[in-house]
Amino acid sequence: MNGQPKIVFLGPQRRTPNVLDALRSLPGVDARAPVAIVSAGWEEREREQEEFEQHIRGRAINLEVYHRVEEIYTRDPAFRAAVRDRHDRLRALQRFYRDRLAYALDGARQLLAAEGDEDLVGPEREAAIEAVRAIDAHHFHRIQQIHAEFQQRLPYGRHQLVQAYRDQLRRQVADCSVLCIAGGHVAILLNRLRISGLLAIWPQDRPIVAWGAGAMALCERVVLFHDSPPQGPGNAEVLEMGLGVAEGIVPLPHATERMHLDDANRVTLFARRFGPAACVALDDGARVDWDGSTWSGAPQLRQLRATGEVAEVTV
Amino acid sequence: MTLAIHELKNKRIGPHEIERFLRAHSFPIVEDRVATFVYHGVAESVELVHWVYGLEQSQLFERVPGTHLWYFVMDLPERSRVEYKIGVTQGGQTHLVRDELNEHFARDPYGANSVVHGAGYEEPDWAFEQEGTRRGSLQSHTIQSAAFGDERKIEVYLPARFRPSRRYPLLIVHDGPDYLRFAALREVLDNLIDRLEIPGMIVALTESPNRLHEYANDERHAQHIVDELLPMLEREYPIAPTANARGLMGASFGAVASLSTAWRNPGVFGRLLLQSGSFAFTDIGHHDRGPVFDPVVEFVNEFRADPGQPTNSLYLSCGMYESLVYYNRSLVPLLQSTGMNVRFTEAPDGHNWENWRDRLREGLSWLFPGPLWMVYE
Structure with a gap:
């Protein structure tokens, strides 16, 4: 361990829940101690935890991160306005990024599909993929800048209401043996987790289990993806900097439903764009473990490879 | 491309040939951008009745000589969906019926029509x-x-x-x-x-x-x-x-x-x-x-x-x-x-x-x- 909690990412829990198996397999988890659950990604539905408690066959302490932050917003409208202003800036930035990205992705896709003398096409293809990576990297850097500016202006940690909430949260999680973070709306979940400071509060010797947007929020970058949405081009995009407690991985919940994994060029482009991070398909029943320095997965866990294959994980 | 119906017509049609043809295909037969509608039965005339604007609403089938097999060939663009009925005239009376050889049909407030799907059409x-x-x-x-x-x-x-x-x-x-x-x-x-x-x-x-x-x-x-x-x-x-x-x-x-x-x-x-x-x-x-x-x-x-x-x-x-x-x-x-x-x-x-x-x-x-x-x- 590198001073980081053990982290487990799971596939979606609605149809094939495997969270109980995960909890039982974790060493040092006291089966009698309550499980802490964050489901802020489901917004006003956050308190609906019956399904989760059925999955774990036990009781859960809902940290109600969504509602607690809503309360802070209500009590301090200026704070809410500042967060909203940052949100608006990030969304404006996202629109500029999308425009640039669309052209770069078109070029990369055309070159990935191009046939001909490899000596001629190969370097062009590499340059096209690098151009996409450069746009992603620039965008990520700009997101970091906006967050840094915000934190300088209005550090969460010094905000009185946030501080009080964090103190309360510290007491709330003291007896919990494991933290579960469910999916939902990834931007809202990320925002609430940031304000709550939960990841800094959570004892590092206790594990975290996350799925869906929960897994995405814990990584370094939040990557949105869907290859055939009913509207829009379906270009995967970097949305945000994540909380960064899980490194070297891009989790892809419902990958088989959301992506054209049989399209080798698409798989290649995705894997190359976000490499060297492992782009891991988190479909129903999937599980991948992070011990603070390396990832390990069950044999059937699949990863998008630069070769265009979707094959067993070798992270 | 030779259409399946034309291949059949080019053969010497023996007693079992029609049966084999009917078993070998799903109907209407869709070959690239062409649909072949088929009716098998005794009739004075057979026609395709559809509601495609720009085409004659009723189009007569041809009979394969020496048989009771009737067919009509129509252009059918990719991903098309066309609803139709077959008009069968017997004893001077024309009856509009669903295509017995086609399992696809669509209901509406007036009943149901047979449906032909062009190449590439997929039911969502x-x-x-x-x-x-x-x-x-x-x-x-x-x-x-x-x-x-x-x-x-x-x-x-x-x-x-x-x-x-x-x-x-x-x-x-x-x-x-x-x-x-x-x-x-x-x-x-x-x-x-x-x-x-x-x-x-x-x-x-x-x-x-x-x-x-x-x-x-x-x-x-x-x-x-x-x-x-x-x-x-x-x-x-x-x-x-x-x-x-x-x-x-x-x-x-x-x-x-x-x-x-x-x-x-x-x-x-x-x-x-x-x-x-x-x-x-x-x-x-x-x-x-x-x-x-x-x-x-x-x-x-x-x-x-x-x-x-x-x-x-x-x-x-x-x-x-x-x-x-x-x-x-x-x-x-x-x-x-x-x-x-x-x-x-x-x-x-x-x-x-x-x-x-x-x-x-x-x-x-x-x-x-x-x-x-x-x-x-």
Whole structure:
């Protein structure tokens, strides 16, 4: 361990829940101690935890991160306005990024599909993929800048209401043996987790289990993806900097439903764009473990490879 | 390419050849952009009856010499859907029947037609009940209408996991029960909501006892929808209180009713979904669509002269194989000129419920985008 909690990412829990198996397999988890659950990604539905408690066959302490932050917003409208202003800036930035990205992705896709003398096409293809990576990297850097500016202006940690909430949260999680973070709306979940400071509060010797947007929020970058949405081009995009407690991985919940994994060029482009991070398909029943320095997965866990294959994980 | 029917004709047709041919193919036989319709039986003549505008509505089959096998070959563009019947004449009487060799058919309020699918057409999986999909529910209401001086029945679809404490968008659907029966609207809503392609929404399914009259720009209809139905729905259900969260939808005359209601009440409905609208108009002289269209033509002519801005976003779809496509196409520039967001889709299909079903995903998700891109379960 590198001073980081053990982290487990799971596939979606609605149809094939495997969270109980995960909890039982974790060493040092006291089966009698309550499980802490964050489901802020489901917004006003956050308190609906019956399904989760059925999955774990036990009781859960809902940290109600969504509602607690809503309360802070209500009590301090200026704070809410500042967060909203940052949100608006990030969304404006996202629109500029999308425009640039669309052209770069078109070029990369055309070159990935191009046939001909490899000596001629190969370097062009590499340059096209690098151009996409450069746009992603620039965008990520700009997101970091906006967050840094915000934190300088209005550090969460010094905000009185946030501080009080964090103190309360510290007491709330003291007896919990494991933290579960469910999916939902990834931007809202990320925002609430940031304000709550939960990841800094959570004892590092206790594990975290996350799925869906929960897994995405814990990584370094939040990557949105869907290859055939009913509207829009379906270009995967970097949305945000994540909380960064899980490194070297891009989790892809419902990958088989959301992506054209049989399209080798698409798989290649995705894997190359976000490499060297492992782009891991988190479909129903999937599980991948992070011990603070390396990832390990069950044999059937699949990863998008630069070769265009979707094959067993070798992270 | 030699068509299967021509290969058969080129053979010496023995007693079992026809049976083998019928067993070897599914019918109609679709080969690239060509469909071969086949009828096997005793008849004086056989004809294909369809509703593709631009083609003869009735087209005679040829008989394979020395047999009771009849066929007709027709151009069928990719991804087309064509509904048809077969007219069989025996003893001087012609009977319209479904194609016995074709298992595909589509129901409508008048019965059912056989359907041929062009190459590449796929029935959308989101229009069928899917295992594991959370299902919404239907509630029935009766509303006293002062506008019409009678009672009206409506059904209200509530999305799965409906919560009274939440605010929902509202869609009011004309010919609602027909949309449920013939366009699988309930399954479509369940699936699109479950897949996060549209938000959970409340859908009011209305019907009219005299739609050709009431849907044709009848002032009472607009009054009923805006002054009676909408307030009742807002009392009974948690509906988001903005125009952009309210939509009207309809097909054929139902599309006329939707546009007319929104046009008479600008600012009330921010979303319109209009399918194969019967938007007949004239530039000069009289129309030739019969008296039932008189008020429609009058309305569309008035609308064209002064469209205003009846809504914010308008999704329009029409089949390429229906005569109404010419009216719908020519309305698009006018609609766009009003400043509304307009999307127009043409599909290689006709004036029928499955055409309207197949466009629902695009139309609904464009007008009411769901959180799919941001939500990861």
